[in-house]
Amino acid sequence: MSASRAQIVGVGESTYTRWGKIGDITEHALACQAIQRAVEDAGLSMDDVDGLASFAEDRNEAIFLAAELGLPALRFGNMVWMPGGGGGCAAVSNAAMAVETGQAEVVVVYRSLCQGQFYRFGSAGVSTEAPAEPAPPSLQQANSLLLASMGFAMPYGLLMAAAAYALPTRRHMHLYGTTSEQLGMLAVTFREHASRNPRAVMGGRPLSLEDHQASPMIADPHRLFDCCLESDGACAVVVTTPERARDLAKPAVEILASEQGAPKGYGFGPFTNANIADELYATGGCEEMAGRLWAKSGLGPADVDVAQLYDHFTGCVLMQLEDYGFCERGEGGPFIESGALAWEGGSLPTNTHGGSLSEAYIHGLNHVVEGVRSLRGESTSPVEGAEVCLVTSAACVPSSAVLLGKT
Amino acid sequence: MPGDERGVRSVERGSIGEDMSERYFPDGMPPPLADTTTLPWWQAAAEHRLVVQRCADCQATRLPPSPVCAECRSPEFDWKEVSGGGSVYTFTIVHRPIAADQALPFVIAVIALDDSGGIRMISNLVEVECDEVEVGMAVELVWEDMSEELALPRFRPRQS
Numbered sequence: 315m316s317a318s319r320a321q322i323v324g325v326g327e328s329t330y331t332r333w334g335k336i337g338d339i340t341e342h343a344l345a346c347q348a349i350q351r352a353v354e355d356a357g358l359s360m361d362d363v364d365g366l367a368s369f370a371e372d373r374n375e376a377i378f379l380a381a382e383l384g385l386p387a388l389r390f391g392n393m394v395w396m397p398g399g400g401g402g403c404a405a406v407s408n409a410a411m412a413v414e415t416g417q418a419e420v421v422v423v424y425r426s427l428c429q430g431q432f433y434r435f436g437s438a439g440v441s442t443e444a445p446a447e448p449a450p451p452s453l454q455q456a457n458s459l460l461l462a463s464m465g466f467a468m469p470y471g472l473l474m475a476a477a478a479y480a481l482p483t484r485r486h487m488h489l490y491g492t493t494s495e496q497l498g499m500l501a502v503t504f505r506e507h508a509s510r511n512p513r514a515v516m517g518g519r520p521l522s523l524e525d526h527q528a529s530p531m532i533a534d535p536h537r538l539f540d541c542c543l544e545s546d547g548a549c550a551v552v553v554t555t556p557e558r559a560r561d562l563a564k565p566a567v568e569i570l571a572s573e574q575g576a577p578k579g580y581g582f583g584p585f586t587n588a589n590i591a592d593e594l595y596a597t598g599g600c601e602e603m604a605g606r607l608w609a610k611s612g613l614g615p616a617d618v619d620v621a622q623l624y625d626h627f628t629g630c631v632l633m634q635l636e637d638y639g640f641c642e643r644g645e646g647g648p649f650i651e652s653g654a655l656a657w658e659g660g661s662l663p664t665n666t667h668g669g670s671l672s673e674a675y676i677h678g679l680n681h682v683v684e685g686v687r688s689l690r691g692e693s694t695s696p697v698e699g700a701e702v703c704l705v706t707s708a709a710c711v712p713s714s715a716v717l718l719g720k721t
Numbered sequence: 722m723p724g725d726e727r728g729v730r731s732v733e734r735g736s737i738g739e740d741m742s743e744r745y746f747p748d749g750m751p752p753p754l755a756d757t758t759t760l761p762w763w764q765a766a767a768e769h770r771l772v773v774q775r776c777a778d779c780q781a782t783r784l785p786p787s788p789v790c791a792e793c794r795s796p797e798f799d800w801k802e803v804s805g806g807g808s809v810y811t812f813t814i815v816h817r818p819i820a821a822d823q824a825l826p827f828v829i830a831v832i833a834l835d836d837s838g839g840i841r842m843i844s845n846l847v848e849v850e851c852d853e854v855e856v857g858m859a860v861e862l863v864w865e866d867m868s869e870e871l872a873l874p875r876f877r878p879r880q881s
Contacts, residue, residue, distance in 0.1 A: 444821035448748060450868035453763050456754035465759060466785045468751040469873055470845050471819040472829050480813035481831060488811070488856040534814035534826075579791060588810070588831045588841035589784060595811070 320410035321559040321566035321721065324356025324552035325683040330515050330674035333544035334430025341548075342374040345426035346383055348548035352422060356552045357563025363552075365390030365421030367409045369401025370677050374426050390418035396574055396714055397460075397582060399624055399678040402707035404714035406682055407572035409553040419558060425679040426548035436474060436544055463586040475626060476541050477533035478585040479710050483629030484535055485596040490644035494535055497628035498526035500650045501539045501671055504625065507657050508668025510694040515543055516672040540628040542670035549680050559721075567686045570702070570719040571611035573603045576712035583711040598630055598709025600637035608639070611717050615639040618717075619700035620688045621662055622681035625669040630709045638704065638715075657695040666695035678707045682716070689720045742866040745847045745875060746827075749820035753871070759786045765800060766872050769864045772800040773840045782838035805862025806835040807876065814851045826851055832860060832876050848877040 328344050328351075329336075336344065353360055363385050366376035376391035390412045394401030402425065409421035429435060456462035472478060486492050505521035508514035521539060529538035559566035580599055581587040590599070608614050615638055625631045632646035640662055641649040655664040667673040667684035674680055685705040687693045706715045755763050762785070765772045773782045776790035777797035789796050812830035828846040833839075846854060847863065859879040866872050 442749075442818045442821050442823075444749065451748050451750070451752055451871050452868060453760075453871055454752045454754050456756045456759070459756075461754045462756040462759050463785060465754040465763075467843050469753040470829055470843055470875075471746070471750060471815060471823075471827060472843055473751060473819060474815070474817065476817075477813050477815050477829055481811045481829070484813060485811035485856065531814070531816050531826075533816065533829075536813075584831075586785075586843075588843045 318414055319556065320413045320553050320569050321556055322406070322551050322569065322686050322718070323554055323559045323562045323564070323566045324352045324354070324358065325550070325686045326351025326353070326355050327513065327549035327676070327680065327683060328547050330513055330545055330547035330676070332515060333434055333546055336428050336546035337430055341426045341428040341431060342379060342382065344428060344548040345374045345379060345424050348426065348550040349379070349383065349422050349424050352550035352552050355564065358420060358552065360384060361386055362420045363422055364388065365392070365409065365412055365418035367392040367405045367421055367423045368425055369394035369396065369405040370398050370425065372425065373432070390421055394574070396708070396712045398708065398711060399626060400708035400711045400713040402624070402678040402682060402714065403572060403705055403716040404574035404707065406551065406553060406569065406716050407574055407714060410569045410572060413553055413555050420552060420554045422550050422552050423679065423682070424548065424550040425677050427676060428546045429544055430546060434544055436476070460582065463582060467586045472585070474533060475585075476536045479627045479630055480533045480536050481584045482596050482633065482710055483627070486629060486633060487535060489596055490647065492632065492647040494527065494537070495523065496647035496650050497535070497540055497632065498523050500628045500631055500655065501526055503655050504665045504669045505672045507666050507695045508672035511667050511673060512694070514668040514673040515545055516668065535629070536627060539671075542626050543672070543675045545674040545676060547674050547676050549676050549683050551679070551682050551686065565690055566721045567689045568719045568721050570613070570717040571607050572714070572716040573607045573610070574714035575603055577602050580712060585711065596633070597643075598633040598637045598713070599711070600634060600706070600709050600713055600715070603713070603715065604638045607715055607717060613702060613717065617702050618662065618704045620666060620697040620703045621664045622666070622669070622685045622688070622703065622705045623664055624678045624681060624706045624708045624713070625665060625671050626708065628671070634706055634709045637709065638706070657697070663695070663697045666693045666697065681705050681707070685716075685718050689718055742864050742872070745845070745865050746867075747820050747822045748867065749822070750867075751819065753873070758788055761800065762786050766874060767870065769872060770802050771805050771862055771874050772802050773834070773837050774798050775801045775838070780838070782840050784840050784842055801837070803834050803837045805874070806879065807832040807860050809846070809854065809856055809858040809860060810841050811856060812846065812854055814854065828854055830854070830876065845875045846877065847875045
């Protein structure tokens with residue numbers, strides 16, 4: 315244990331449901347609930363909290379939550395620029411930087427999603443209803459750099475994440491012979507883990523490889539069960555200094571190392587960028603970042619006892635396995651097929667909560683929550699003697715990762 | 722189009738007249754969005770010219786258009802017209818509609834453009850059976866006039 319490294323001392327969440335099922339409580343009220351539970355789990359009071367951090371253009375701004383929760387002062391309010399779920403671990407990393415440099419002492423990282431109250435991600439915010447007063451198609455003003463970039467994807471119908479991430483996955487299949495069955499086995503493995511997790515939205519719904527293969531095609535090669543859930547829910551983790559962590563309610567988990575970012579020329583990744591370097595296209599884009607994470611921590615893939623890998627789509631997990639060095643480039647399919655990711659008998663038990671494919675889609679912050687639980691011995695699929703856990707946030711977009719260690 | 726105060730002007734279609742292209746996608750597809758950096762690309766498209774941006778200093782090509790060459794950081798550039806030949810780099814066959822009255826499934830593909838200095842672009846494959854699409858397939862450009870003002874480049878299997 316390092317004397318200066320930040321630690322995670324509390325985790326909490328709301329109930330997780332299918333998207334649109336939480337309508338009687340607002341998204342920010344749900345955020346407050348998760349934050350309060352995480353602070354309580356740590357054995358701290360809301361009066362101890364002086365920082366809030368989130369990501370993915372969170373609608374629930376820290377300044378308002380700080381007021382709603384009655385924080386004595388907001389010393390640190392942080393939003394990450396990695397897009398979407400790519401910012402989850404980065405928000406934890408930024409919270410760690412804040413407490414390690416004295417900007418704040420107790421920072422809560424949170425994410426809250428009530429898609430039914432806004433719009434469903436999978437719909438990409440687009441209506442398939444015919445407009446009442448149709449206008450001739452025309453060029454429109456892009457009011458942001460993201461939209462100007464999307465201008466080279468949207469007119470061709472590239473809006474759904476399921477279609478965007480199908481592009482690198484299809485390329486991976488072409489280069490290495492990766493199969494739909496290998497992707498399916500990953501989904502089946504995570505669903506099995508969810509079967510023990512009472513929080514998991516799909517916990518009571520067993521999934522077989524046959525079910526996966528029979529599920530409707532969404533955007534080839536993505537079948538329905540290659541796509542993560544769309545969920546309502548909130549979760550939070552509490553980050554503080556080792557001094558403060560010493561006497562708290564539960565064993566702290568140390569943030570051994572963290573990294574965030576994107577390789578040269580990556581932009582928003584395959585979603586809008588067809589010109590990612592050839593050697594990067596059929597990857598999760600995380601290999602360079604993974605190298606920095608290992609170098610910084612002095613650890614390597616062989617030291618990881620349990621992993622919580624961002625699983626928006628099965629193929630993106632497969633490419634992460636290669637990026638982080640758990641197997642050779644192109645060997646992700648056979649690695650999954652070997653049963654490596656299974657809680658029972660696997661060399662790298664992965665997504666022990668069921669992941670976004672089977673627990674809930676809280677933009678991957680629930681993976682950090684599970685990472686903490688897996689090192690505290692609180693996971694519903696516990697990995698005996700686990701001391702090091704890798705948590706990742708996204709792939710195939712700018713992304714982030716933290717390496718957690720038992721204290 | 723809105724936003725004239727930011728200097729983005731309407732696109733002139735040129736002399737297409739009544740001779741509009743075949744239609745593959747419905748009017749309700751998401752409209753292209755442009756800013757002043759990307760507008761010249763769309764203006765060229767409206768004239769049925771497929772172009773890539775080329776650094777005037779180091780000749781490196783790029784797409785989408787951007788203010789500075791990422792290789793040599795020069796802000797000077799011109800536009801290079803490409804033939805429209807290319808090959809499928811990767812693709813997905815989408816089974817969910819994006820717009821009303823859209824034919825399903827449809828093909829989104831990344832096309833590696835010939836004589837472009839190694840540029841790829843996102844587009845659609847048309848006039849193709851979905852189960853025939855494969856990585857490496859040779860394709861050629863076909864323009865779709867979405868309206869008098871807007872033309873989009875799509876691709877079909879190379880016929881010659």
